[in-house]
Each structure stands twice: as C-alpha cells, then as structure tokens.
Amino acid sequence: MSPRLVHWELFVSEPILTLTDVVVAFDALRAVDGVSLIVPRGQRRAIIGPNGAGKTTLFNAIAGAHPPTSGKIRFNGHDVSRLPSHRRAQLGISRTFQITNLFPTLSVQDNMMLALRGLKPKKFSLFGSPDADEGEAARIVDALKAARIAERADTIVKEMSYGEQRQLEIAIALVTTPTMLLLDEPAAGLSPSERSMIAEVIRSLDPAITVILIEHDMDLALGLVDYVTCMFEGRVLVEEPPEGIRRNAKVQEVYLGKPRHA
Numbered sequence: 173m174s175p176r177l178v179h180w181e182l183f184v185s186e187p188i189l190t191l192t193d194v195v196v197a198f199d200a201l202r203a204v205d206g207v208s209l210i211v212p213r214g215q216r217r218a219i220i221g222p223n224g225a226g227k228t229t230l231f232n233a234i235a236g237a238h239p240p241t242s243g244k245i246r247f248n249g250h251d252v253s254r255l256p257s258h259r260r261a262q263l264g265i266s267r268t269f270q271i272t273n274l275f276p277t278l279s280v281q282d283n284m285m286l287a288l289r290g291l292k293p294k295k296f297s298l299f300g301s302p303d304a305d306e307g308e309a310a311r312i313v314d315a316l317k318a319a320r321i322a323e324r325a326d327t328i329v330k331e332m333s334y335g336e337q338r339q340l341e342i343a344i345a346l347v348t349t350p351t352m353l354l355l356d357e358p359a360a361g362l363s364p365s366e367r368s369m370i371a372e373v374i375r376s377l378d379p380a381i382t383v384i385l386i387e388h389d390m391d392l393a394l395g396l397v398d399y400v401t402c403m404f405e406g407r408v409l410v411e412e413p414p415e416g417i418r419r420n421a422k423v424q425e426v427y428l429g430k431p432r433h434a
C-alpha cells in the first residue's frame with residue numbers, strides 16, 4: 173500500500189470532531205468546564221441537559237461565536253480552536269440558532285442568497301447581482317428541497333408559519349453545503365405537527381452530514397440520534413446511545429427529575 177493511501181485511510185477514519193478539555197469561562201463562571209468529546213463522521217448526536225448546563229455555550233465554542241478559554245477543538249483534520257466563525261464555516265461547520273435569525277421582510281430566496289454570500293441586506297443591495305447564478309440557484313433549490321420548503325422560494329418570510337421559518341433556518345444552514353450541522357433547539361416552540369415535520373427533515377438529511385442537536389424534547393431528540401451526551405453544570409455527565417439514556421439514574425436525577433416510586 174502506498175504511503176499516500178495509508179495517509180488517506182487515517183484521514184477518513186479520524187473523528188470529524190474532537191474536543192479536548194474545552195473550557196469556556198465568563199469571569200468566574202465556567203459555563204463549559206473541561207469538556208472532551210469525540211464525534212465520529214456522519215454521527216447523529218444529541219446534547220441534552222437541564223437549563224444552564226452549558227449546551228449553547230458549547231455550540232458557540234465549536235462554531236466559533238465564543239472561542240474556548242482553553243482546550244482544543246479539532247474539526248475534519250484542522251485545529252479550529254482559535255479560528256473565527258467565518259473560517260470554521262468555510263471548513264464546513266454550519267449552525268442554526270435558538271432564536272430565529274431570518275430577515276422577515278425578504279423572500280425565502282433572498283434570505284438564502286444572503287446566507288450563501290455571507291452578507292447582510294444592506295451589503296446585498298450594494299454588491300453584485302441579486303440574482304443567483306446557475307451554481308448558486310442549484311444549491312438553493314437543493315437546500316430548500318432538503319428542508320421541504322421548495323415551493324416557498326418566492327414567499328416573504330413573515331408570511332410563513334413559525335414551523336416553516338424553522339425549516340428555512342435549516343435550509344440556510346444547508347445552503348453552504350456543510351460537513352457538520354449544529355442545530356440549537358430546532359423544534360422549540362413548534363406545534364406537534366410542525367415538530368413531526370422538523371423531525372422528518374432532520375431524519376432525511378444526507379447521511380454524510382454529521383449532525384449535533386440540542387433539544388429539550390426528549391422524545392424527539394432520542395428518536396433522531398445514534399448517541400447522546402448529557403451535560404450538567406458545564407461538564408459531560410453521561411454519554412450513551414439513546415436506548416439507555418432514559419434509564420440512566422444520573423440523567424433521571426439531573427434532567428428528567430427523580431423517578432417516582434409506587
């Protein structure tokens with residue numbers, strides 16, 4: 173076997189994401205307090221834990237919105253620990269936010285274009301053609317199809333239901349063709365039927381995309397993932413497949429509430 177091939181094999185078997193002893197401190201508060209994680213390529217992972225456990229702060233550390241105070245983050249063969257978020261996005265990390273981040277008076281198509289070109293509406297009107305070229309148009313169609321809102325391209329965002337807006341956020345995260353997608357409470361505030369739609373969208377994402385999601389709805393989260401990390405007070409409390417997580421005594425204690433005995 174040639175050395176080139178050996179190197180390639182090592183590369184493809186390397187986990188897509190490795191966190192080593194990551195700390196994010198806000199003054200005296202260690203919101204993330206020494207988290208180490210290994211996420212294999214293509215895995216679907218849920219991060220669960222009670223309010224304030226450090227889940228969103230951990231996402232911010234991975235995506236670059238708030239880089240770690242100390243520790244290492246390795247993504248797809250690169251040490252990204254100190255990179256700004258736009259460089260991490262270029263390397264293939266994409267995310268959605270807990271609170272909608274859309275431009276409500278623009279169309280779905282224009283929101284997608286802004287995301288694709290990494291612009292804000294003002295700059296959008298100043299720079300280049302607002303029309304998508306062939307490559308951009310194809311990526312937008314693919315992302316809208318994956319999010320199941322292909323027929324809404326010309327709709328003004330504020331006229332869409334809240335559930336559709338959450339689907340659009342996923343489409344926006346997909347339009348940059350990420351290798352890893354971080355979804356921060358994708359189903360928060362949705363009705364049961366909107367939740368089922370979001371679950372269907374996540375379930376049918378390209379299996380090559382690694383997906384990490386924060387979700388408070390346990391039924392939804394556990395039905396979508398291969399593996400679960402439960403955080404508590406900034407640390408990893410438990411890691412295991414979804415089958416065991418509900419029965420795990422530590423998880424019951426901190427997250428689900430102590431089991432009631434008859």
Ligand SMILES: Nc1ncnc2c1ncn2[C@@H]1O[C@H](COP(=O)(O)OP(=O)(O)OP(=O)(O)O)[C@@H](O)[C@H]1O
Pocket residue numbers: 198201203221222223224225226227228229230
């Ligand atoms: N920018 C900040 N400045 C100071 N403290 C912060 C900041 N962001 C988060 N924190 C604190 O860090 C801790 C972890 O917050 P974080 O939002 O990461 O938790 P979470 O697990 O995502 O909670 P939730 O489920 O409620 O969204 C909390 O005590 C929070 O108040």
